[in-house]
Amino acid sequence: MASKTPSTEGPAPEGLLLPVPGLAYGVLDQLLGYALRRAQNALYLDFYRAIAQQGGPAEVSPQRFAALVLVANNPGMRQGLLAQAMGLHRSGALRLTDWLTEQGWVERRDDPADARSWGLHLTAAGRRALSKLEQAVRAHDQALLLGLGERGAGLKTDLERLAWVATAAQTNRAG
Amino acid sequence: MASKTPSTEGPAPEGLLLPVPGLAYGVLDQLLGYALRRAQNALYLDFYRAIAQQGGPAEVSPQRFAALVLVANNPGMRQGLLAQAMGLHRSGALRLTDWLTEQGWVERRDDPADARSWGLHLTAAGRRALSKLEQAVRAHDQALLLGLGERGAGLKTDLERLAWVATAAQTNRAG
């Protein structure tokens, strides 16, 4: 490895990433990966709009939303498991949990099975917040599916398969 | 807007973001957006592997690769245009250009039409580097398409459409 292993660096799409008329994109136009990046960028930005518009609290990133959903659906889950599920380091899951706790949405309770661990639980306020957020996110997603027409359903399946293929490629190459 | 407009915040997927067996994902499993995030995450990580494996210089992120391609295909393009094409602030394009220049891949020349601007150009080394990188990236992308079978081609089209739909949704909502 040339230097520090950039393996887990962040991509961080930012502003709108759209084709600029008159610009030549070369290979990029042919790459599935670039099309994926553009789509992800657009959805990411739209996610915030959807939440803000709905009156939901800003600062709820897709990641924070995902964490809230996971805790809601897996009451008592450990922080470390949250980290694993979200592809984060333990310290990252800590920050995430801190933030959710500061919002009053999540609670750390003692884990009866292991005194080192926390069990994460939604508070009543967390359930209310999630309910609103989930509604907004669902509507947002539905609108996209609608815009895609009949291909929408297949797209989701294809993306899941793509994630699988890319991961398998990694495993093969690494292992 | 509720607070500071998080509009252009970075998502920064990190480690591998895969379904953890036994964990309940709730809505996430139903969301196109989450499937997209997972796919993007997997491809992003695989991109580095593909480049590193091919012997290419590490630290070449998808973004840096894209910038290199853009400069190659639009000789003399201004930094500001690069920023626009990549959804970045001017200062971000500056850093990006600085890095490419440090690698000896890109050169800033005076823009004959506007003394305030630079014209960005690939160096000979840049052309060589791009040639190697492009080969690796193309192979990487091809492997993914292959893994997807007949749905691969359609997927790219669908993603482009999805980006368009999400962007239109934003514009409608904002405007």
Add this chain to the structure above:
DNA sequence: TATTGTTATACTCTATAACTATA
């Protein structure tokens, strides 16, 4: 000895604001 969570720190990427020089 390994694991869970924490703390402190550093690194990367991005944006904002103020500045220079051109237009």
Add this chain to the structure above:
DNA sequence: TATAGTTATAGAGTATAACAATA
């Protein structure tokens, strides 16, 4: 007065390493 690029700085997000408590 507006634009291109720069500089300096701040902010969000992540990782690393060392530590305490527990397994």
